Amino acid sequence: MKRVGLVPHRERPVALALAREAAAWLRAHEVEVRLPEAEAYAAGLEEYACDVSAFTDGLDVVISLGGDGTMLHTFQLVYPEPVALLGVNVGQLGYLTALEPDDLAMALPHIVAGDYAVSDRSVLEVHVHSAGPAGGTWFALNETVLEKVRAGHLVRLEVSINGSPFTTYAADGVIVATPTGSTAYSFSARGPIVSPALHCVLLTPVSPHMLFDRTLLLGPEEELEFVVSDGSIVALTVDGREVGELVAGNRVTSRAAARPAHVITFAPRDFHQILKAKFALPDR
Helix, strand or coil: CCEEEEEECCCCHHHHHHHHHHHHHHHHCCCEEEEEHHHHHHHCCHHHEECHHHCCCCCCEEEEEECHHHHHHHHHHHCCCCCEEEEEECCCCCCCCCECHHHHHHHHHHHHHCCCEEEEECCEEEEEECCCCCCEEEEECCEEEEEECCCCCCEEEEEEECCEEEEEEEECEEEEECCHHHHCHHHHCCCCCCCCCCCCEEEEEECCCCCCCCCEEECCCCCEEEEEECCCCEEEEECCEEEEEECCCCEEEEEECCCCEEEEECCCCCHHHHHHHHCCCCCC
8 A cells, every 4th residue: 555545524623633643644654645635734734735636646545534425525536546435434424434533543554454345336427418517427426416496496307218218207306326325315305225235226306296206226237318398497416516507408317337436344344234223223
């Protein structure tokens, strides 16, 4: 292990302190340390600041210090480079994280030695055909959302699957999620929880004004297409970050990306037991 990146939550003192401790340990063991500039200055680690455009060059592992939101931000910094992500939970739920703060010191020698397992997670590849700021290609570890901008208004989205018309959704929006993202926004919209061991895509409507209100589960090779219709204005969000607005005629296609995300674990993680703990489910 030669190069390790650190991405702490910029507004959580515990995360910033962990970043300083990890940086000191890694440098003492002759490992190059990098932080994106904004995070480096927030942590007082300016000597390790790196421009975002060069952050992933030759990087072996990146450690996210925060909650699931920080983990998603870290994913956006490194993907599609094959950099392994390790999440340390300095947040609340921590579905994506593998360690608690007290575990990091013991984990660092294992990270440097390459003594860990990697779980491959499905990623969404989203192509947006629009002249606005949302135009281009985006990747999501959790989900992409097409949602209404104006309160009290529906959006209408013409949906095709594998090139064939399916239906027009009249709803507050739609969520296209990975199994990893099935415990996030899709779940709050009554979507199912799906084990990350599966490779699939979920389509979940948000408050649909139609009889068909169920989640569709599609294979990773299947493609969804959305066309904004009826003068709707739609906000496009990728992993919780709004990337722009879409107008009538704009088109979005989505499917599972060819390259997965690589998430570090140190022991077999029983997804169902994690669910049990996060939801405080009783044994009986």
